[in-house]
Amino acid sequence: MSPRTSRPALRHPLFARFYEKVAAPALDKAGITEHRRRLLSGLAGEVIEIGAGNGLNFAHYPPEVKRVVAVEPEPRLRALAEQSARTAPVPVDVVDGLAERLPVADGSFDAAVVCLTLCSVADPRAALAELHRVLRPGGQLRFFEHVRADSPAMRRTQRVLDATVWPLFMGGCHTGRDTQAAISAAGFTLASVERFPFPETRLPSPAATHILGTAERPHPGGRP
Structure with missing residues (x-):
């Protein structure tokens, strides 16, 4: 399959300014830097990062990484x-x-990174299929995402927000996606998953439940 090309620009100028000036500094203050470091620790070779935002992960890539393609x-x-x-x-x-529609060839990368990204893509199933396509067999998918809440009450809140105002004001973000299940459904094998609230606040947030972990694209036939 050849690299994908040509598409209209995706513009969220108000959200982009909000993320740069308000959201990103708030996440830094809450301690996201440590999660970024854990997300990227041990990576090597050729890496693709989708939804790179303003590049806050770049400083934490280990020296064993030869190149990052940041989309x-x-x-x-x-x-x-x-x-x-x-x-x-x-x-x-x-x-x-x-x-x-990632603009890269099949099997081009040793690892892929998604960080607070799959909540906002228009079609997460298609995005995960693309990540599966561009990874080499045995390649790793590293993920840090906010996901569907654990409690039924908060899940109801997430459904209401996702159907109304949240995506409109938050650059297409959805609070209640079951990203862990979506990763497995895309053909990845989950290797490790941590589930925790971030940031920890007194009042519950619809975007607080996060997962951080690693999945792998299996080799054909299940060989190592």
């Missing part, structure tokens, strides 16, 4: 990611593209 469709965030790439400890190529 970001929102123009303002992509420009900020290009600035972050200039000071990254590893080579980073920032490119335009959608998670559902």
Whole structure:
């Protein structure tokens, strides 16, 4: 399969400014840096990161990574990611593209990274199929995502928000996606999953339940 090309720009200018000025600093203050480090720890070789935002993960890639292809469709965030790439400890190529149509060839990468991304893609099933396509057999998918809540009451709240105002004001984000199940359904084998609230607040948040972990694209026939 050849690389995917040509599409209209995906623009969320108000959300991009909000994320840059408000959300990202708030997440830093809440301690997201440690989760970013754990997400990327031990990676090596060629890596693709989708939904790279303004490039806040770049500083935490280990030196064993030869190159990162960072895909970001929102123009303002992509420009900020290009600035972050200039000071990254590893080579980073920032490119335009959608998670559902990645502009790279089959089996090109040793690892893929999604960080607070699958909540906002238009078609998470298609995005995960693309990640499966571009990974080499045995390649890793690293994920840090907020997901469907544990309690029935909060799940009801998530359904109402996701059907009304939340995606509109939060750049297409959905609070209640069952991302762990979606990863398995896409053909990945889950290797490790941690589930925890982030950030920890006094009042419950519909976007607080997070998972952090690793999945693998199996080898054909299940061989090691």
